[in-house]
């Protein structure tokens with residue numbers, strides 16, 4: 001690790017492995033070779049840094065970038081004038097013209113927004129219509145009324161570039177519920193086509209559904225798999241993109257019977273207890289629920305987290321790791337040249353999914369972009385790609 005980057009920031013950093021990201025996109029494309037790939041960069045690219053990964057994704061074959069909000073879209077737009085960007089989530093009617101002015105595609109998923117568009121179709125952005133086939137979150141239900149509303153949009157020359165739905169259970173082994181959603185989507189597409197509406201991009205596959213290889217249509221949407229996390233058993237060969245690292249800032253002996261951290265939830269059991277302090281905590285996204293439950297890799301050995309995780313620090317037990325020393329790099333999750341600690345291990349401990357762990361890694365943690373043994377800040381990487 002080049003210290004010129006680190007010394008100026010913090011002895012805690014997330015390494016983002018660009019070759020792994022590129023590998024994952026290439027792998028995903030082999031599962032949907034005839035579909036355009038939309039790479040989902042919402043939530044700061046699942047914590048990885050959307051600005052940095054936007055141009056990497058486009059160069060690695062992504063045809064479109066997906067975000068959740070207009071704010072996220074505008075941030076990418078400010079750096080990349082020509083990137084095709086689709087907002088997958090809700091955009092309020094008052095902001096539709098701002099989206100149009102910035103050439104940002106908008107998801108249309110509620111009657112209120114559709115009515116607003118129909119009132120002033122000449123200022124409409126390009127749209128992708130969201131269909132609710134069973135997720136019951138956003139989208140138009142598959143019925144006659146909605147066929148009519150969508151047909152009306154087309155009649156008023158609103159550019160319906162895409163139509164899509166989202167699966168609730170594509171990550172499960174049993175794909176029957178997904179097949180049911182898909183069949184409903186296909187029959188709605190047929191009905192629309194009979195009315196002369198056939199958008200260029202038809203999409204329903206998220207990461208898990210891409211690996212099932214029967215939901216592709218003309219576009220697929222990859223989120224978590226792009227970041228190297230397997231969404232289902234069928235996903236093999238992905239490489240994790242983010243690793244979280246920190247340096248030990250203090251090591252000391254804790255006398256027998258003394259407690260560690262707030263509330264003394266860990267008590268030294270003997271006089272050989274050695275505790276190492278790391279300079280990050282729950283404000284960085286290392287959730288307090290992991291206290292006394294997670295572990296980290298010190299060299300190639302496991303060190304358990306001891307005591308409550310604080311806002312800006314946490315402690316690990318290195319009693320059995322004689323080589324542990326101040327300044328040493330510790331792996332919090334991900335991989336380094338000594339070993340690996342999958343993010344799914346942390347999510348399982350606290351009963352959540354890897355998505356939430358990755359998204360939670362706060363912007364206070366510097367992201368270091370690694371590409372071919374060189375290291376870049378976000379700004380530097382944007383210039384590289």
Ligand SMILES: *Cc1c(COP(=O)(O)O)cnc(C)c1O
Pocket residue numbers: 040042088166205206207208221222223224225231
């Ligand atoms: C977030 C999101 C995705 C990506 O899902 P993954 O499971 O991360 O691949 C795809 N489509 C929509 C509509 C989303 O909101």
